[in-house]
Amino acid sequence: MPTAPALTRYADLPALSGLMTGDEKHRSAAESTREVLWVLYDRVLDVSPETADDPDRDRFLLSKGHGPVPYYAVLAAKGFIDLATLRRWAAFDSPLGHHPDRTLIPGVEISSGSLGHGLGLGVGTALGLRAQGRPRPRVVVLMGDGELDEGSNHEAIAAAGRMGLDNLTAVVVDNSSATHGWPGGIDARFSAEDWQTRSAPGRDRSALYDALTRPHRGRPLAVVARVRPKG
């Protein structure tokens, strides 16, 4: 099997995206998640193609399944997806579609697309790890501020806070796309339910790393990553 020998760096992500989109200077709004994804896979998550089925791996759940180009690019840079596969994205028999399918791509933890499903699945994953006595793995769910409109998230936010699921992290990429906004801030929706909350500029990799890795105990962590408004 061919692997990605050269394109493994952060600087290679635009080129990897370009293999899918045909636009090597790809800079669309869909890339609001690029830095968060890179920091997670490069420095935070303990998972690799070799450990993709290890029960003690960290889990990354892309809840906001649309705009998956930067996700596939990061997975390619980290060796989960080969370059030939990127070139065929969205073809009928390609494993890569405009929303990811976990049954088709090694290392993809959930199939997503319809908004508001990832956090519930993340709560269940965190509870499953806890029930099996696996305290080490983290469960990180990536969401969008518009996605928070879906009421299912608020069932999950409340329950996760009440149950003190400290192995669960929600990363909310906030590009101010929610039609009716979140007056008082997105953080407030989480902190009111007893989550630890932090904010970071969504393009600042060291600030994101810090927000994702500073210790927190006894409750879940929400990191709000602010990026420029959509459009």
Added chain:
Amino acid sequence: MTAAPPAPAPAVAAQPMRDTFADVVAAALDTDPRLALVLADISAGLFTDAARRHPDRVVNLGIREQLMIGVAGGLALTGMRPIAHTFAPFLVERPFEQVKLDLGHQGVGAVLVSSGASYDSPYYGRTHMAPGDVALLDSLPEWTVHVPGHADEVAPLLESALHQEGNVYLRLSERGNAAARPTGPGLQTVRSGSARSTGVAVAVGPMLDRVLAATEDLDVTVAYAATVRPFDREGLNRLVARAGQADVLVVEPYLEGTSAHEVAAALADRRHRQRSLGVRRDTEVRGYGTPADHDRAHGLDTAGIAERARAFFLP
């Protein structure tokens, strides 16, 4: 035959299916560390001791049914075998997209156990009735659907569900038949018609005693199904081949015609007639009262089944 329709007989027996479910799950949690029970307040009182023994594997999320199914999916993603339970409308209809996406589309399985059936507690009104649950699940591939007709059928069906990997729906009711029947995967013949019989009647779960009473003066084969998905197409085809006429009446305790496409597929090799009885589709029955009132309103009491069985088999 010209005999009058049979007199209505009490053909519904009280069945403590929910209590049986709670007993079986509580015992299974003690022995199988893969099992986890997810609740949304309903029936939580039946699992107080189990929750004390297994606080990490008996999870009551409060009144959060979308989350209940999402959590079941997440538990399954970590290799556990989740059981989710509440009243049928809140288990299947309210979180249907979670059922579709958080289980099947993720490629994982759970055991969904509902209570209340189509109208076990009709004094609560339409909000607590779910005659469309099986039809909804039937829009998704690869679900196993069990509809027991007696509390003693719950344990074997549930235990098989707990030990497999796929998605299973167990539809409990507090109303069923006087005697338990074998729960084998295929149709069980309860009464055989002659070689010149007018056809086959299939009774699903709690409908069996009523169907037996309603057809007692007809020469038909009566077959019983406690498992409707996968549907025993081959078994039905064999029964029809032995009958005098290729006419099939299916009596289901949920939306009428839910299994009509299965019967059509089972008999695709021969000219045949079929008739479906179940909860009516043409109107919303706005009534409270008792389950027996609703049986009459839907023609699912013995007299209603008998009248339509006679019209179908002896046209």
